[in-house]
Amino acid sequence: MTLTRILSAAALTLGLALPALAQDKTKVGFIYVGPIGDGGWTYEHDQGRLAVEEHFGDQVETVFQESVPEGNDAERAIMQMARRGADLIFTTSFGYMDSTINVAREFPDVKFEHATGYKTADNVSVYSARFYEGRAIQGHIAGKMTESNIIGYIASYPIPEVIRGINAAYIHAKKVNPDVEFKVIWAYTWFDPPKEADAATALIDQGADVILQHTDSTAPQAAAEKAGGVITFGQASDMAEYKPTPRVSSIIDNWAPYYIARTQAVIDGTWESTETWDGIAPGMVEIGEITDAVPADVKEEALAMKEAIASGDYHPFTGPLNRQDGSAWLAEGEVADDGTLLGMDFFVEGLTAEIPQ
Amino acid sequence: MHPVLKLERRPQPSRTWSALAPVLAVLITMFAGGAMFAALGQDPVEAIRTIFWEPLFGEFARFDRPQLLVKAAPLTLIAIGLALGFRANIWNIGAEGQYIIGALTGAGVGLAFYPTESALIFPLMVVAGALGGWAWAMIPGLLKVRFGTNEILVSLMLVYVAEQLLAKMALGLLRNPEGRGFPGSRSLRDYPSAHNAELFAGTGIHWGVVAALIAVIFAYILLARHMLGFHIKLSGQAPRAARFAGVNPARLTLICLGISGALAGLAGMFEVAGPAGQINIDFNVGYGFTAIIVAFLGRLHPVGILLAALLMALTYIGGELAETNLGLPAAAIQMFQGMLLFFLLAVDLLTHFRLRWRRAEVA
Numbered sequence: 001m002t003l004t005r006i007l008s009a010a011a012l013t014l015g016l017a018l019p020a021l022a023q024d025k026t027k028v029g030f031i032y033v034g035p036i037g038d039g040g041w042t043y044e045h046d047q048g049r050l051a052v053e054e055h056f057g058d059q060v061e062t063v064f065q066e067s068v069p070e071g072n073d074a075e076r077a078i079m080q081m082a083r084r085g086a087d088l089i090f091t092t093s094f095g096y097m098d099s100t101i102n103v104a105r106e107f108p109d110v111k112f113e114h115a116t117g118y119k120t121a122d123n124v125s126v127y128s129a130r131f132y133e134g135r136a137i138q139g140h141i142a143g144k145m146t147e148s149n150i151i152g153y154i155a156s157y158p159i160p161e162v163i164r165g166i167n168a169a170y171i172h173a174k175k176v177n178p179d180v181e182f183k184v185i186w187a188y189t190w191f192d193p194p195k196e197a198d199a200a201t202a203l204i205d206q207g208a209d210v211i212l213q214h215t216d217s218t219a220p221q222a223a224a225e226k227a228g229g230v231i232t233f234g235q236a237s238d239m240a241e242y243k244p245t246p247r248v249s250s251i252i253d254n255w256a257p258y259y260i261a262r263t264q265a266v267i268d269g270t271w272e273s274t275e276t277w278d279g280i281a282p283g284m285v286e287i288g289e290i291t292d293a294v295p296a297d298v299k300e301e302a303l304a305m306k307e308a309i310a311s312g313d314y315h316p317f318t319g320p321l322n323r324q325d326g327s328a329w330l331a332e333g334e335v336a337d338d339g340t341l342l343g344m345d346f347f348v349e350g351l352t353a354e355i356p357q
Numbered sequence: 358m359h360p361v362l363k364l365e366r367r368p369q370p371s372r373t374w375s376a377l378a379p380v381l382a383v384l385i386t387m388f389a390g391g392a393m394f395a396a397l398g399q400d401p402v403e404a405i406r407t408i409f410w411e412p413l414f415g416e417f418a419r420f421d422r423p424q425l426l427v428k429a430a431p432l433t434l435i436a437i438g439l440a441l442g443f444r445a446n447i448w449n450i451g452a453e454g455q456y457i458i459g460a461l462t463g464a465g466v467g468l469a470f471y472p473t474e475s476a477l478i479f480p481l482m483v484v485a486g487a488l489g490g491w492a493w494a495m496i497p498g499l500l501k502v503r504f505g506t507n508e509i510l511v512s513l514m515l516v517y518v519a520e521q522l523l524a525k526m527a528l529g530l531l532r533n534p535e536g537r538g539f540p541g542s543r544s545l546r547d548y549p550s551a552h553n554a555e556l557f558a559g560t561g562i563h564w565g566v567v568a569a570l571i572a573v574i575f576a577y578i579l580l581a582r583h584m585l586g587f588h589i590k591l592s593g594q595a596p597r598a599a600r601f602a603g604v605n606p607a608r609l610t611l612i613c614l615g616i617s618g619a620l621a622g623l624a625g626m627f628e629v630a631g632p633a634g635q636i637n638i639d640f641n642v643g644y645g646f647t648a649i650i651v652a653f654l655g656r657l658h659p660v661g662i663l664l665a666a667l668l669m670a671l672t673y674i675g676g677e678l679a680e681t682n683l684g685l686p687a688a689a690i691q692m693f694q695g696m697l698l699f700f701l702l703a704v705d706l707l708t709h710f711r712l713r714w715r716r717a718e719v720a
Contacts, residue, residue: 035686035687035688036686063681063682063684064684065677065680065687066680066686069639069642070637070639071632071633071637071639071640071642072632072633072634073642075632076424076674076677077677077681080417080421080677080681081681084681094539095637098544098635102546118537158528158540159539159540160537160539188524188638189639342537343537345537356524356525356529357528357529
């Protein structure tokens with residue numbers, strides 16, 4: 001109540017000071033790749049949108065469109081938002097990259113924020129989270145927990161973000177369990193519950209007792225629960241309804257602080273094109289509760305790794321590391337640079353899966 | 358003894374009802390959809406107005422109207438081809454696959470010339486796109502003619518083969534060498550000779566729209582004036598009579614599948630070189646399947662198909678507006694589109710049957 005009152009008072013003051021702004025609410029648009037009820041990726045972006053609404057109250061109006069196919073439909077959707085008065089538009093899937101850039105060219109006064117891409121412009125920022133930090137912790141737990149030594153990985157598309165996640169998980173599983181093997185299925189979708197469930201079941205049939213996923217629905221969790229004796233991790237969202245097993249922990253994307261900060265920048269007129277890549281330390285990546293299904297010592301190690309990553313003492317990609325073909329990548333103690341990580345198109349040594357070519 | 362409603366088969370399908378059914382279906386959908394939107398806590402009148410009125414006459418209609426044509430173009434092109442086959446009882450269900458292959462061959466030819474600039478490249482791509490779709494449709498065609506396989510199953514299954522091929526191409530042969538490891542081909546938009554650019558600035562209208570309109574005219578003439586059109590209609594209505602009239606069923610099968618494949622391939626080529634802009638893993642968004650609905654909604658008639666494609670485009674674009682402006686969930690819009698088809702099929706019953714009040718017979 002008090003917060004709202006302070007905010008409305010602030011809004012009122014602002015309104016008195018800047019009448020032009022008070023008349024015009026700042027309009028913030030969101031383009032989602034899945035439905036807001038996917039329980040994963042899009043759900044968390046929508047939580048960020050709701051946080052913006054709550055934080056700014058009447059000062060801001062938000063609009064969104066869900067399940068927008070990547071490609072021409074995305075371009076039209078973004079353009080319609082821009083034309084209908086959006087001041088700031090977040091496009092929240094990699095496949096919206098070119099569409100975002102194209103629309104941004106036509107609407108130089110509108111600010112755009114594209115998630116997980118690499119193309120920027122004067123009015124286009126990019127932002128993403130260092131999910132690989134969470135993947136490293138997952139890999140550690142997975143390597144310790146697996147009894148069959150087979151870990152199944154439901155990959156979405158062979159893009160750097162996904163490849164990076166597989167590498168980070170594998171490196172840390174291998175570190176604690178030299179016999180571990182990763183089986184990777186490329187689902188070619190971000191959100192397709194039946195396909196994701198099929199992939200999980202196929203991996204379990206091949207002996208996997210840990211399922212990691214880079215797809216957005218809870219279908220793999222349900223498949224693992226049905227199979228029994230299989231553990232999973234929440235992806236993008238906590239997926240807490242599958243606690244304490246099969247879901248033993250999770251990577252949670254917390255976009256709210258970023259969305260609020262960027263909206264504030266537009267309101268203040270201080271918005272600039274930036275490239276943001278935040279991890280555990282600033283809170284963009286969170287590790288969901290590690291349940292009691294995980295032995296206490298493993299949990300302790302996992303949390304210690306999280307602290308080390310957050311404090312900057314440890315980087316998940318620290319040498320010695322070789323590429324899959326055996327060629328040297330990082331020397332002893334050497335840390336991967338962001339450029340290589342952002343364009344990662346190779347697996348590390350030991351992975352037997354292939355990146356589709 | 359109470360009166361009951363009885364269905365009675367009409368001796369002849371009713372022409373009036375055949376024409377009236379789509380209109381009635383749209384009206385019923387407006388009411389039923391309105392009720393659904395009301396149940397979701399929305400103002401039903403505002404929701405229906407946003408879907409049907411806003412894109413045509415709203416504040417930004419001059420931007421939305423050409424988008425209707427852009428969205429309707431691939432649907433029209435594909436549905437025209439399908440309808441020719443459907444009329445002759447030849448069921449190509451795999452237009453989605455032919456659409457993908459047309460895009461691959463069209464874009465492939467264009468990219469093979471990169472970065473040469475020449476006015477010949479785009480026409481070559483058009484030919485390649487049509488040929489690609491045609492060739493993909495010839496597989497179920499030849500298998501049917503030679504071995505009597507079912508073209509419904511074969512053409513449908515080939516959609517999934519085409520999707521795998523698309524992924525393979527996006528990740529391999531056609532991948533952009535300067536794409537930083539990301540899947541997807543070079544942008545055809547950034548390659549002027551291969552770009553299916555907009556013909557009128559700011560509208561988005563491209564060659565695919567022109568091709569769709571030409572296809573409508575040709576199909577109309579073909580069906581109304583040409584011997585082939587007569588054979589197609591005859592084969593559908595009276596296969597035995599068609600044989601007596603000298604129609605070669607195998608030849609007709611190949612012609613119909615070939616035309617629909619070529620048109621679907623063309624649609625894919627125009628789309629990839631224009632609105633979509635590049636070959637990528639999820640380039641196809643279901644136009645090949647939606648076109649089946651469009652073909653029936655348009656009564657398998659070329660002009661009807663054009664109108665039906667525009668109507669579908671309207672529900673897409675109006676639906677998107679309802680989502681963003683009113684916050685309607687995407688699923689509700691899909692339900693709304695589903696209702697339209699459901700009611701069309703329901704009302705269609707009246708084309709072939711009539712309703713009669715009858716006294717129940719005493720047992």
